[in-house]
Amino acid sequence: MTQADLIALDQVNKRYGELRVLRDVNLTVRRGEVVVIIGPSGAGKSTLCRAINRLETIDSGTITVDGTPLPAEGKALARLRAEVGMVFQSFNLFAHKTVLDNVVLGQVHVLKKPKDAAVRKARELLDRVGIGSQAAKFPAQLSGGQQQRVAIARALAMEPKVILFDEPTSALDPEMVNEVLEVMTSLARDGMTMVVVTHEMGFARRAADRVVFMADGEIVEQDTPGGFFGAPSSVRAQSFLAKILTH
């Protein structure tokens, strides 16, 4: 692992009973890099993504974030999670809090920022993702696309070193996918380190520095978007791309 590496997974394994969901996974993510993980469902993409902030435990191997091995539990783990943002498929906005409070909460209770500074920052971020006018509403009053943009603002408010996106557009109606992808693309342009599990090949082509293709719990191949989509080297990647790109 070099200085430039922010996340490093080394020989990571996980199984559910007989099923091996992650097999000897090795992956490094450099600072400022956008890594998009694609592959058929059941490939272990989400598990890999969730393992990076230990929402999933692993059976063997090591995961290092910014030079520190993932702590198993307690305060050290909470501190690390504060530095790793996460955006979920189902948004998971706090249902009993307003949009503004969703973005303020972590700043006040984890980063110990004064309330007024946290509110100022939250409003700034909500404006940035285009939800500024909805700050006083509750999550259930927003569309899926708006909720996901709030979730991105909530992650950004922690000033994380990296943001993990676990299929951020999979639960959205088609007409709302682009508004979320646009926010993500602009984050990528601004140099945010991102790990994105997605089925959006357009986003992968446009915003990724590197595409990682997974199948059956393994990383099968990884390359630049141009290299991967232009000339995938493995048979599994070729057949996956043939299935999704021919219609």
Next chain:
Amino acid sequence: MEALLFERDTILAAFWMTVRLTAISALGSLALGTVLTAMRVAPLASLRGAASAYVSVARNTPLTLVLLFTGLGIGANLGVELSDDIATNNFWLAVIGLTAYTSAFVCEALRSGLNTVPVGQAEAARSLGLGFVKTLRLITLPQAFRAVVAPLGSILIALTKNTTIALVVGVSEASVRMREMIETYGDQVIEIFLGFAAGFVLLCLPMGLLFGWLSKRMAVAR
């Protein structure tokens, strides 16, 4: 009917005792029930075990036994004195017994409320760096409370009526006054009975309405 009118003040004083017993035990049960709920979902197995053992015992023991235990066991036998004044002492012993019993039901209601909160809420909280206690306090328990406002109302109504059993530790609440009056005014038993029953209905009915209204108002939209 004359008896009820004539004894108006003593009856109101007795019901005031019922209200005080209910209110203080309700607050105590809510606090202890919340702590028990937190223990039941704690990462430490010993905490989970202790809370679930407590709930099993308290929930499955008749309240009369619980109150006799606090009165005779804690009060008389162990000689715990909570006040020099005997009436005050008995009052607090009754509060302890009622709280110990009712908190088990509050815990069960809250735990079922926690189960209605989608797991993603806790995952999102943890991914922000909130620890176990803050995740419970800020995210999951507030939503659990809102989900079980109506059952908590039923528990409060049950508690109100259960305060009548405080007579076994010598607290002069409404039902004690009723028995005394029946002895004094033997010719008006039915009226006295109906009068006190109406008193309890008047206490409990608004609670039910209030909690029904609250549960609609506080429901979390998803």
